[in-house]
Amino acid sequence: MGESPNISLSELQIALMRVLWARGETSTAEVASIMAQDRGLAHTTVATLLTRLEKRGVVAQRRDGRQLLYRALVEESAVRRSMVADLIGSLFSGDANALVAHLVEESEIAPDDLARIRHRLAQGDGDER
Amino acid sequence: MGESPNISLSELQIALMRVLWARGETSTAEVASIMAQDRGLAHTTVATLLTRLEKRGVVAQRRDGRQLLYRALVEESAVRRSMVADLIGSLFSGDANALVAHLVEESEIAPDDLARIRHRLAQGDGDER
DNA sequence: AGCGATCTACTACAGTCGTAGTACGACAGC
DNA sequence: GCTGTCGTACTACGACTGTAGTAGATCGCT
Incomplete structure:
Protein backbone atom coordinates (compact mmCIF):
# COMPACT_ATOMS: atom_id res chain seq x y z
CA MET A 1 0.00 0.00 0.00
CA LEU A 73 -3.42 14.74 0.36
CA VAL A 74 -0.11 14.50 2.13
CA GLU A 75 0.46 15.53 5.67
CA GLU A 76 3.02 18.02 6.67
CA SER A 77 4.77 15.44 8.79
CA ALA A 78 5.13 13.13 5.81
CA VAL A 79 6.72 15.87 3.78
CA ARG A 80 9.01 16.72 6.63
CA ARG A 81 9.95 13.12 7.07
CA SER A 82 10.72 12.68 3.42
CA MET A 83 12.58 15.90 2.91
CA VAL A 84 14.59 15.70 6.07
CA ALA A 85 15.54 12.16 5.19
CA ASP A 86 16.64 13.27 1.75
CA LEU A 87 18.75 16.02 3.17
CA ILE A 88 20.38 13.75 5.70
CA GLY A 89 21.00 11.21 3.02
CA SER A 90 22.65 13.55 0.58
CA LEU A 91 24.44 16.00 2.82
CA PHE A 92 25.10 14.12 6.03
CA SER A 93 25.86 10.66 4.74
CA GLY A 94 22.71 9.39 6.31
CA ASP A 95 23.80 10.33 9.78
CA ALA A 96 21.02 12.20 11.57
CA ASN A 97 23.26 12.87 14.52
CA ALA A 98 25.59 14.74 12.27
CA LEU A 99 22.73 17.03 11.37
CA VAL A 100 22.04 17.78 15.01
CA ALA A 101 25.71 18.36 15.63
CA HIS A 102 25.73 20.72 12.69
CA LEU A 103 22.79 22.64 14.12
CA VAL A 104 24.52 23.13 17.42
CA GLU A 105 27.83 24.00 15.83
CA GLU A 106 26.21 26.59 13.65
CA SER A 107 24.48 27.94 16.71
CA GLU A 108 21.14 27.36 15.18
CA ILE A 109 20.17 25.82 18.46
CA ALA A 110 21.69 26.17 21.87
CA PRO A 111 23.08 23.07 23.55
CA ASP A 112 20.61 23.58 26.35
CA ASP A 113 17.80 23.23 23.92
CA LEU A 114 18.78 19.67 23.32
CA ALA A 115 18.13 18.89 26.94
CA ARG A 116 14.92 20.80 26.84
CA ILE A 117 13.74 19.01 23.76
CA ARG A 118 14.69 15.73 25.23
CA HIS A 119 12.73 16.36 28.34
CA ARG A 120 9.73 17.60 26.52
CA LEU A 121 9.66 14.51 24.39
CA ALA A 122 10.42 12.16 27.22
CA GLN A 123 7.49 13.20 29.31
CA GLY A 124 4.92 14.61 26.97
CA ASP A 125 5.50 11.52 24.98
CA GLY A 126 2.10 10.57 23.69
CA ASP A 127 2.08 13.55 21.45
CA GLU A 128 -0.63 13.87 18.84
CA ARG A 129 -2.47 16.90 18.85
CA MET B 1 31.61 41.12 -0.83
CA LEU B 73 34.90 26.58 -4.41
CA VAL B 74 32.32 26.17 -1.69
CA GLU B 75 32.90 24.16 1.41
CA GLU B 76 30.67 21.39 2.47
CA SER B 77 29.85 23.19 5.67
CA ALA B 78 28.66 26.22 3.74
CA VAL B 79 26.34 24.09 1.65
CA ARG B 80 25.08 22.37 4.74
CA ARG B 81 24.49 25.66 6.44
CA SER B 82 22.61 27.06 3.51
CA MET B 83 20.52 24.03 2.74
CA VAL B 84 19.66 23.23 6.32
CA ALA B 85 18.65 26.84 6.82
CA ASP B 86 16.44 26.67 3.75
CA LEU B 87 14.79 23.53 4.98
CA ILE B 88 14.18 24.93 8.41
CA GLY B 89 12.85 28.08 6.89
CA SER B 90 10.38 26.45 4.57
CA LEU B 91 9.29 23.39 6.50
CA PHE B 92 9.80 24.25 10.14
CA SER B 93 8.82 27.91 10.17
CA GLY B 94 12.36 28.82 10.96
CA ASP B 95 12.42 26.89 14.17
CA ALA B 96 15.52 24.73 14.37
CA ASN B 97 14.36 23.13 17.57
CA ALA B 98 11.32 21.86 15.75
CA LEU B 99 13.63 20.06 13.38
CA VAL B 100 15.42 18.34 16.22
CA ALA B 101 12.11 17.45 17.79
CA HIS B 102 11.03 16.01 14.48
CA LEU B 103 14.17 13.91 14.28
CA VAL B 104 13.56 12.43 17.67
CA GLU B 105 9.87 11.90 17.05
CA GLU B 106 10.59 10.12 13.84
CA SER B 107 13.15 8.04 15.64
CA GLU B 108 15.83 9.19 13.35
CA ILE B 109 17.88 9.75 16.43
CA ALA B 110 17.51 8.36 19.91
CA PRO B 111 16.90 10.80 22.75
CA ASP B 112 20.09 9.59 24.34
CA ASP B 113 22.00 10.75 21.33
CA LEU B 114 21.04 14.30 22.12
CA ALA B 115 22.83 14.02 25.41
CA ARG B 116 25.75 12.37 23.74
CA ILE B 117 25.97 15.04 21.11
CA ARG B 118 25.69 17.70 23.69
CA HIS B 119 28.52 16.27 25.68
CA ARG B 120 30.70 15.79 22.72
CA LEU B 121 30.23 19.36 21.69
CA ALA B 122 30.48 20.70 25.20
CA GLN B 123 33.89 19.31 25.79
CA GLY B 124 35.42 19.31 22.36
CA ASP B 125 34.03 22.77 22.25
CA GLY B 126 34.85 24.75 19.22
CA ASP B 127 32.20 27.25 19.72
CA GLU B 128 32.72 30.32 17.71
CA ARG B 129 30.75 33.23 17.37
C1' DA C 1 52.61 8.86 -40.45
C1' DG C 2 48.22 6.82 -39.36
C1' DC C 3 45.01 4.89 -36.07
C1' DG C 4 42.65 4.36 -32.14
C1' DA C 5 41.86 6.08 -27.51
C1' DT C 6 40.82 10.28 -24.82
C1' DC C 7 38.93 14.37 -23.66
C1' DT C 8 36.44 18.51 -24.08
C1' DA C 9 32.86 21.46 -26.40
C1' DC C 10 28.54 21.85 -28.25
C1' DT C 11 23.91 20.38 -28.97
C1' DA C 12 19.72 18.00 -27.67
C1' DC C 13 15.75 16.85 -25.36
C1' DA C 14 12.26 15.87 -22.11
C1' DG C 15 10.66 17.14 -17.47
C1' DT C 16 9.85 20.52 -13.74
C1' DC C 17 9.51 25.18 -11.93
C1' DG C 18 8.27 29.98 -11.56
C1' DT C 19 5.50 33.15 -13.67
C1' DA C 20 1.71 34.75 -16.04
C1' DG C 21 -1.27 35.96 -20.18
C1' DT C 22 -5.29 34.82 -22.96
C1' DA C 23 -9.58 32.52 -24.00
C1' DC C 24 -13.83 31.15 -22.68
C1' DG C 25 -17.80 29.93 -19.73
C1' DA C 26 -20.88 31.43 -15.96
C1' DC C 27 -23.05 34.66 -12.92
C1' DA C 28 -24.67 39.04 -11.16
C1' DG C 29 -26.26 43.60 -11.70
C1' DC C 30 -28.42 47.22 -14.54
C1' DG D 1 -30.95 40.71 -22.12
C1' DC D 2 -26.27 42.71 -22.19
C1' DT D 3 -22.04 43.61 -19.95
C1' DG D 4 -18.53 43.36 -16.83
C1' DT D 5 -16.47 40.23 -13.47
C1' DC D 6 -14.72 36.04 -11.72
C1' DG D 7 -12.92 31.70 -12.22
C1' DT D 8 -10.88 27.86 -14.66
C1' DA D 9 -8.39 25.83 -18.68
C1' DC D 10 -4.91 26.14 -21.86
C1' DT D 11 -0.70 27.97 -23.65
C1' DA D 12 3.83 30.08 -23.18
C1' DC D 13 8.35 30.66 -22.03
C1' DG D 14 12.79 30.93 -20.10
C1' DA D 15 15.79 28.59 -16.53
C1' DC D 16 17.54 24.56 -14.59
C1' DT D 17 18.10 19.43 -14.34
C1' DG D 18 19.24 14.82 -15.67
C1' DT D 19 20.97 12.46 -19.31
C1' DA D 20 23.77 11.71 -23.15
C1' DG D 21 25.27 11.76 -28.18
C1' DT D 22 28.26 13.75 -31.69
C1' DA D 23 32.05 16.50 -33.41
C1' DG D 24 36.53 17.76 -33.14
C1' DA D 25 41.18 18.20 -30.97
C1' DT D 26 45.07 15.44 -29.22
C1' DC D 27 48.12 12.10 -27.66
C1' DG D 28 50.41 7.88 -27.60
C1' DC D 29 51.66 3.71 -30.03
C1' DT D 30 52.97 0.82 -33.84
Whole structure:
Protein backbone atom coordinates (compact mmCIF):
# COMPACT_ATOMS: atom_id res chain seq x y z
CA MET A 1 0.00 0.00 0.00
CA GLY A 2 1.38 3.28 0.89
CA GLU A 3 2.20 6.13 -1.20
CA SER A 4 4.62 8.76 -0.56
CA PRO A 5 8.07 7.42 -0.73
CA ASN A 6 9.47 10.66 -2.06
CA ILE A 7 7.49 13.78 -1.53
CA SER A 8 9.89 16.56 -2.17
CA LEU A 9 8.47 20.00 -2.61
CA SER A 10 9.98 23.32 -3.50
CA GLU A 11 9.85 26.25 -1.15
CA LEU A 12 6.97 27.77 -3.07
CA GLN A 13 5.05 24.54 -3.19
CA ILE A 14 5.48 24.18 0.52
CA ALA A 15 4.13 27.68 1.00
CA LEU A 16 1.04 26.64 -0.93
CA MET A 17 0.69 23.47 1.07
CA ARG A 18 1.11 25.37 4.26
CA VAL A 19 -2.08 27.23 3.46
CA LEU A 20 -3.94 24.01 2.80
CA TRP A 21 -2.54 22.41 5.91
CA ALA A 22 -3.64 25.36 7.98
CA ARG A 23 -7.13 25.82 6.59
CA GLY A 24 -8.12 22.46 5.25
CA GLU A 25 -10.13 22.64 2.07
CA THR A 26 -9.49 25.99 0.49
CA SER A 27 -10.59 27.66 -2.69
CA THR A 28 -8.15 28.80 -5.29
CA ALA A 29 -9.23 32.36 -4.66
CA GLU A 30 -8.42 32.16 -1.01
CA VAL A 31 -5.03 30.60 -1.54
CA ALA A 32 -4.36 33.09 -4.28
CA SER A 33 -5.21 36.08 -2.18
CA ILE A 34 -2.90 34.88 0.56
CA MET A 35 -0.09 34.29 -1.89
CA ALA A 36 -0.74 37.65 -3.49
CA GLN A 37 -0.44 39.28 -0.13
CA ASP A 38 2.61 37.30 0.91
CA ARG A 39 4.56 37.38 -2.30
CA GLY A 40 2.70 39.22 -4.95
CA LEU A 41 1.81 36.26 -7.11
CA ALA A 42 -0.85 36.62 -9.76
CA HIS A 43 -3.72 34.38 -9.01
CA THR A 44 -3.46 32.58 -12.32
CA THR A 45 -0.03 31.65 -11.12
CA VAL A 46 -1.44 30.16 -7.98
CA ALA A 47 -4.07 28.33 -9.97
CA THR A 48 -1.36 26.85 -12.17
CA LEU A 49 0.65 25.78 -9.16
CA LEU A 50 -2.37 24.12 -7.61
CA THR A 51 -3.33 22.19 -10.71
CA ARG A 52 0.23 20.98 -10.98
CA LEU A 53 0.18 19.78 -7.42
CA GLU A 54 -3.10 18.08 -8.17
CA LYS A 55 -1.68 16.33 -11.21
CA ARG A 56 1.12 15.18 -8.99
CA GLY A 57 -1.30 13.73 -6.51
CA VAL A 58 -0.22 15.77 -3.56
CA VAL A 59 -3.50 17.65 -3.32
CA ALA A 60 -7.05 16.76 -4.32
CA GLN A 61 -9.36 19.10 -6.12
CA ARG A 62 -13.12 19.24 -5.71
CA ARG A 63 -15.47 21.40 -7.65
CA ASP A 64 -17.99 23.66 -5.98
CA GLY A 65 -20.00 25.53 -8.55
CA ARG A 66 -17.37 27.06 -10.73
CA GLN A 67 -14.82 27.21 -8.01
CA LEU A 68 -12.25 24.61 -7.20
CA LEU A 69 -11.52 23.64 -3.68
CA TYR A 70 -8.21 22.09 -2.84
CA ARG A 71 -7.25 19.86 0.00
CA ALA A 72 -3.86 18.45 0.93
CA LEU A 73 -3.42 14.74 0.36
CA VAL A 74 -0.11 14.50 2.13
CA GLU A 75 0.46 15.53 5.67
CA GLU A 76 3.02 18.02 6.67
CA SER A 77 4.77 15.44 8.79
CA ALA A 78 5.13 13.13 5.81
CA VAL A 79 6.72 15.87 3.78
CA ARG A 80 9.01 16.72 6.63
CA ARG A 81 9.95 13.12 7.07
CA SER A 82 10.72 12.68 3.42
CA MET A 83 12.58 15.90 2.91
CA VAL A 84 14.59 15.70 6.07
CA ALA A 85 15.54 12.16 5.19
CA ASP A 86 16.64 13.27 1.75
CA LEU A 87 18.75 16.02 3.17
CA ILE A 88 20.38 13.75 5.70
CA GLY A 89 21.00 11.21 3.02
CA SER A 90 22.65 13.55 0.58
CA LEU A 91 24.44 16.00 2.82
CA PHE A 92 25.10 14.12 6.03
CA SER A 93 25.86 10.66 4.74
CA GLY A 94 22.71 9.39 6.31
CA ASP A 95 23.80 10.33 9.78
CA ALA A 96 21.02 12.20 11.57
CA ASN A 97 23.26 12.87 14.52
CA ALA A 98 25.59 14.74 12.27
CA LEU A 99 22.73 17.03 11.37
CA VAL A 100 22.04 17.78 15.01
CA ALA A 101 25.71 18.36 15.63
CA HIS A 102 25.73 20.72 12.69
CA LEU A 103 22.79 22.64 14.12
CA VAL A 104 24.52 23.13 17.42
CA GLU A 105 27.83 24.00 15.83
CA GLU A 106 26.21 26.59 13.65
CA SER A 107 24.48 27.94 16.71
CA GLU A 108 21.14 27.36 15.18
CA ILE A 109 20.17 25.82 18.46
CA ALA A 110 21.69 26.17 21.87
CA PRO A 111 23.08 23.07 23.55
CA ASP A 112 20.61 23.58 26.35
CA ASP A 113 17.80 23.23 23.92
CA LEU A 114 18.78 19.67 23.32
CA ALA A 115 18.13 18.89 26.94
CA ARG A 116 14.92 20.80 26.84
CA ILE A 117 13.74 19.01 23.76
CA ARG A 118 14.69 15.73 25.23
CA HIS A 119 12.73 16.36 28.34
CA ARG A 120 9.73 17.60 26.52
CA LEU A 121 9.66 14.51 24.39
CA ALA A 122 10.42 12.16 27.22
CA GLN A 123 7.49 13.20 29.31
CA GLY A 124 4.92 14.61 26.97
CA ASP A 125 5.50 11.52 24.98
CA GLY A 126 2.10 10.57 23.69
CA ASP A 127 2.08 13.55 21.45
CA GLU A 128 -0.63 13.87 18.84
CA ARG A 129 -2.47 16.90 18.85
CA MET B 1 31.61 41.12 -0.83
CA GLY B 2 30.60 37.87 0.27
CA GLU B 3 29.35 35.12 -1.74
CA SER B 4 27.21 32.29 -0.95
CA PRO B 5 24.01 33.40 0.45
CA ASN B 6 22.10 30.62 -1.20
CA ILE B 7 24.00 27.58 -2.30
CA SER B 8 21.40 24.99 -2.90
CA LEU B 9 22.42 21.87 -4.73
CA SER B 10 20.52 18.87 -5.97
CA GLU B 11 21.27 15.40 -4.69
CA LEU B 12 23.26 14.61 -7.80
CA GLN B 13 25.21 17.82 -7.62
CA ILE B 14 26.03 17.10 -4.02
CA ALA B 15 27.28 13.68 -5.00
CA LEU B 16 29.64 15.34 -7.45
CA MET B 17 30.78 17.83 -4.87
CA ARG B 18 31.32 15.09 -2.38
CA VAL B 19 33.99 13.67 -4.64
CA LEU B 20 35.69 17.01 -4.94
CA TRP B 21 35.45 17.63 -1.24
CA ALA B 22 37.00 14.28 -0.52
CA ARG B 23 39.81 14.35 -3.04
CA GLY B 24 40.51 17.99 -3.62
CA GLU B 25 41.39 18.80 -7.19
CA THR B 26 40.10 15.99 -9.35
CA SER B 27 40.04 15.32 -13.07
CA THR B 28 36.80 14.85 -14.93
CA ALA B 29 37.84 11.31 -15.70
CA GLU B 30 38.27 10.45 -12.07
CA VAL B 31 34.99 11.96 -11.03
CA ALA B 32 33.34 10.29 -13.98
CA SER B 33 34.67 6.88 -13.18
CA ILE B 34 33.44 7.17 -9.63
CA MET B 35 30.03 8.29 -10.76
CA ALA B 36 29.93 5.55 -13.37
CA GLN B 37 30.66 3.04 -10.67
CA ASP B 38 28.20 4.54 -8.20
CA ARG B 39 25.31 5.27 -10.47
CA GLY B 40 26.12 4.32 -14.00
CA LEU B 41 26.41 7.78 -15.43
CA ALA B 42 28.06 8.30 -18.78
CA HIS B 43 31.14 10.36 -18.41
CA THR B 44 29.93 12.98 -20.83
CA THR B 45 27.10 13.40 -18.38
CA VAL B 46 29.52 14.01 -15.58
CA ALA B 47 31.48 16.43 -17.73
CA THR B 48 28.30 18.34 -18.45
CA LEU B 49 27.42 18.47 -14.79
CA LEU B 50 30.85 19.74 -13.89
CA THR B 51 30.86 22.50 -16.48
CA ARG B 52 27.47 23.58 -15.26
CA LEU B 53 28.72 23.76 -11.72
CA GLU B 54 31.67 25.73 -12.96
CA LYS B 55 29.45 28.19 -14.79
CA ARG B 56 27.57 28.57 -11.56
CA GLY B 57 30.72 29.37 -9.70
CA VAL B 58 30.54 26.54 -7.23
CA VAL B 59 33.62 24.81 -8.57
CA ALA B 60 36.72 26.08 -10.36
CA GLN B 61 38.21 24.45 -13.37
CA ARG B 62 41.89 24.35 -14.26
CA ARG B 63 43.37 22.93 -17.38
CA ASP B 64 46.17 20.40 -17.27
CA GLY B 65 47.13 19.41 -20.78
CA ARG B 66 43.88 18.43 -22.33
CA GLN B 67 42.32 17.43 -19.11
CA LEU B 68 40.29 19.60 -16.82
CA LEU B 69 40.80 19.52 -13.12
CA TYR B 70 38.01 20.61 -10.86
CA ARG B 71 38.13 21.92 -7.37
CA ALA B 72 35.30 22.89 -5.05
CA LEU B 73 34.90 26.58 -4.41
CA VAL B 74 32.32 26.17 -1.69
CA GLU B 75 32.90 24.16 1.41
CA GLU B 76 30.67 21.39 2.47
CA SER B 77 29.85 23.19 5.67
CA ALA B 78 28.66 26.22 3.74
CA VAL B 79 26.34 24.09 1.65
CA ARG B 80 25.08 22.37 4.74
CA ARG B 81 24.49 25.66 6.44
CA SER B 82 22.61 27.06 3.51
CA MET B 83 20.52 24.03 2.74
CA VAL B 84 19.66 23.23 6.32
CA ALA B 85 18.65 26.84 6.82
CA ASP B 86 16.44 26.67 3.75
CA LEU B 87 14.79 23.53 4.98
CA ILE B 88 14.18 24.93 8.41
CA GLY B 89 12.85 28.08 6.89
CA SER B 90 10.38 26.45 4.57
CA LEU B 91 9.29 23.39 6.50
CA PHE B 92 9.80 24.25 10.14
CA SER B 93 8.82 27.91 10.17
CA GLY B 94 12.36 28.82 10.96
CA ASP B 95 12.42 26.89 14.17
CA ALA B 96 15.52 24.73 14.37
CA ASN B 97 14.36 23.13 17.57
CA ALA B 98 11.32 21.86 15.75
CA LEU B 99 13.63 20.06 13.38
CA VAL B 100 15.42 18.34 16.22
CA ALA B 101 12.11 17.45 17.79
CA HIS B 102 11.03 16.01 14.48
CA LEU B 103 14.17 13.91 14.28
CA VAL B 104 13.56 12.43 17.67
CA GLU B 105 9.87 11.90 17.05
CA GLU B 106 10.59 10.12 13.84
CA SER B 107 13.15 8.04 15.64
CA GLU B 108 15.83 9.19 13.35
CA ILE B 109 17.88 9.75 16.43
CA ALA B 110 17.51 8.36 19.91
CA PRO B 111 16.90 10.80 22.75
CA ASP B 112 20.09 9.59 24.34
CA ASP B 113 22.00 10.75 21.33
CA LEU B 114 21.04 14.30 22.12
CA ALA B 115 22.83 14.02 25.41
CA ARG B 116 25.75 12.37 23.74
CA ILE B 117 25.97 15.04 21.11
CA ARG B 118 25.69 17.70 23.69
CA HIS B 119 28.52 16.27 25.68
CA ARG B 120 30.70 15.79 22.72
CA LEU B 121 30.23 19.36 21.69
CA ALA B 122 30.48 20.70 25.20
CA GLN B 123 33.89 19.31 25.79
CA GLY B 124 35.42 19.31 22.36
CA ASP B 125 34.03 22.77 22.25
CA GLY B 126 34.85 24.75 19.22
CA ASP B 127 32.20 27.25 19.72
CA GLU B 128 32.72 30.32 17.71
CA ARG B 129 30.75 33.23 17.37
C1' DA C 1 52.61 8.86 -40.45
C1' DG C 2 48.22 6.82 -39.36
C1' DC C 3 45.01 4.89 -36.07
C1' DG C 4 42.65 4.36 -32.14
C1' DA C 5 41.86 6.08 -27.51
C1' DT C 6 40.82 10.28 -24.82
C1' DC C 7 38.93 14.37 -23.66
C1' DT C 8 36.44 18.51 -24.08
C1' DA C 9 32.86 21.46 -26.40
C1' DC C 10 28.54 21.85 -28.25
C1' DT C 11 23.91 20.38 -28.97
C1' DA C 12 19.72 18.00 -27.67
C1' DC C 13 15.75 16.85 -25.36
C1' DA C 14 12.26 15.87 -22.11
C1' DG C 15 10.66 17.14 -17.47
C1' DT C 16 9.85 20.52 -13.74
C1' DC C 17 9.51 25.18 -11.93
C1' DG C 18 8.27 29.98 -11.56
C1' DT C 19 5.50 33.15 -13.67
C1' DA C 20 1.71 34.75 -16.04
C1' DG C 21 -1.27 35.96 -20.18
C1' DT C 22 -5.29 34.82 -22.96
C1' DA C 23 -9.58 32.52 -24.00
C1' DC C 24 -13.83 31.15 -22.68
C1' DG C 25 -17.80 29.93 -19.73
C1' DA C 26 -20.88 31.43 -15.96
C1' DC C 27 -23.05 34.66 -12.92
C1' DA C 28 -24.67 39.04 -11.16
C1' DG C 29 -26.26 43.60 -11.70
C1' DC C 30 -28.42 47.22 -14.54
C1' DG D 1 -30.95 40.71 -22.12
C1' DC D 2 -26.27 42.71 -22.19
C1' DT D 3 -22.04 43.61 -19.95
C1' DG D 4 -18.53 43.36 -16.83
C1' DT D 5 -16.47 40.23 -13.47
C1' DC D 6 -14.72 36.04 -11.72
C1' DG D 7 -12.92 31.70 -12.22
C1' DT D 8 -10.88 27.86 -14.66
C1' DA D 9 -8.39 25.83 -18.68
C1' DC D 10 -4.91 26.14 -21.86
C1' DT D 11 -0.70 27.97 -23.65
C1' DA D 12 3.83 30.08 -23.18
C1' DC D 13 8.35 30.66 -22.03
C1' DG D 14 12.79 30.93 -20.10
C1' DA D 15 15.79 28.59 -16.53
C1' DC D 16 17.54 24.56 -14.59
C1' DT D 17 18.10 19.43 -14.34
C1' DG D 18 19.24 14.82 -15.67
C1' DT D 19 20.97 12.46 -19.31
C1' DA D 20 23.77 11.71 -23.15
C1' DG D 21 25.27 11.76 -28.18
C1' DT D 22 28.26 13.75 -31.69
C1' DA D 23 32.05 16.50 -33.41
C1' DG D 24 36.53 17.76 -33.14
C1' DA D 25 41.18 18.20 -30.97
C1' DT D 26 45.07 15.44 -29.22
C1' DC D 27 48.12 12.10 -27.66
C1' DG D 28 50.41 7.88 -27.60
C1' DC D 29 51.66 3.71 -30.03
C1' DT D 30 52.97 0.82 -33.84
